[in-house]
Amino acid sequence: QSVLTQPPSMSAAPGQKVTISCSGSSSNIGKNYVSWYQQLPGTAPKLLIYENNKRPSGIPDRFSGSKSGTSATLGITGLQTGDEANYYCGTWDNSLSVEVFGAGTKVTVL
Amino acid sequence: QLQLQESGPGLVKPSETLSLTCSVSGVSLSNTDYYWAWIRQPPGKGLEWVGSVYFNGNAYYNPSLNSRVTISIDKSKNYFTLRLTSVAAADTAVYYCARGSSRFDSWGQGTLVTVPS
Numbered sequence: 392q393s394v395l396t397q398p399p400s401m402s403a404a405p406g407q408k409v410t411i412s413c414s415g416s417s418s419n420i421g422k423n424y425v426s427w428y429q430q431l432p433g434t435a436p437k438l439l440i441y442e443n444n445k446r447p448s449g450i451p452d453r454f455s456g457s458k459s460g461t462s463a464t465l466g467i468t469g470l471q472t473g474d475e476a477n478y479y480c481g482t483w484d485n486s487l488s489v490e491v492f493g494a495g496t497k498v499t500v501l
Numbered sequence: 502q503l504q505l506q507e508s509g510p511g512l513v514k515p516s517e518t519l520s521l522t523c524s525v526s527g528v529s530l531s532n533t534d535y536y537w538a539w540i541r542q543p544p545g546k547g548l549e550w551v552g553s554v555y556f557n558g559n560a561y562y563n564p565s566l567n568s569r570v571t572i573s574i575d576k577s578k579n580y581f582t583l584r585l586t587s588v589a590a591a592d593t594a595v596y597y598c599a600r601g602s603s604r605f606d607s608w609g610q611g612t613l614v615t616v617p618s
Contacts, residue, residue: 393547426604428548435597435611436548441604479548481605489563490538490550 394419395480397493403470404501411465411496413480419491423483425463427456430477430495439478440465472500503527505598505609512615513592519585519614523598530576531556536601539572539583541594542611549594553601554581590618 396414403409413425425443428436438447440456443463455466463480480493509521523537530537539551552562554572562570566585574581585592593616599605 424603428605435608436605437608438604438606441606447606481548487564488561489565490540490553492548492550494547 393494394491395493397496400497402499402501405470407470408468411478413463413493415461418486419482419484420463421461422485425458425482427465428479470500475500503607507598507609507612513588515589516587519588521583521596522580524580530574530579537581538599538601540597540599543594588616590616592616
């Protein structure tokens with residue numbers, strides 16, 4: 392059971408928007424930056440969002456991140472078939488002294 | 502351009518020691534802005550942080566792995582290594598090396614290590 396809770400799956404039609412939640416606690420999300428990673432089938436995870444809401448160079452602005460209290464959210468607008476992937480949130484947990492990840496959310500483009 | 506490349510045996514027998522190397526190019530491991538991590542992913546499952554090592558050799562590990570894990574760094578050869586002892590089938594996973602700061606911004610392609618049951 393993951394310390395960070397994500398919905399197992401989400402789906403939407405091309406062009407639509409999905410919002411993926413990541414729920415934690417005061418010892419992790421509540422006190423630390425959140426990152427989001429995209430893992431396309433058969434590939435390594437790729438950084439999408441860091442420090443809650445920043446995008447690395449090359450990541451389109453269709454991807455956005457936010458954090459409020461002990462929860463974080465990844466938004467994907469203008470959904471494309473190429474966005475079908477697993478998405479993971481991650482942060483440091485001060486109580487456990489470990490880097491923690493959510494169990495992942497599989498996004499399907501209908 | 503930063504590149505990370507994992508290498509090591511793809512099959513390890515139960516109770517033996519898993520050893521992997523992450524060769525880094527494009528940045529020096531002496532850079533104090535970053536640390537270097539191992540993250541694993543069992544087949545069909547999520548990501549699990551194994552541990553991290555800093556430029557000065559200080560390392561931090563996932564307590565769930567107890568005393569079985571050691572991560573070391575060789576700045577002269579620009580690689581870092583993972584050693585996991587007494588492996589079991591539950592250690593079967595794709596092992597990734599990654600660069601860390603406030604996030605893991607660069608990852609290797611991963612290497613599958615299988616421990617037969």
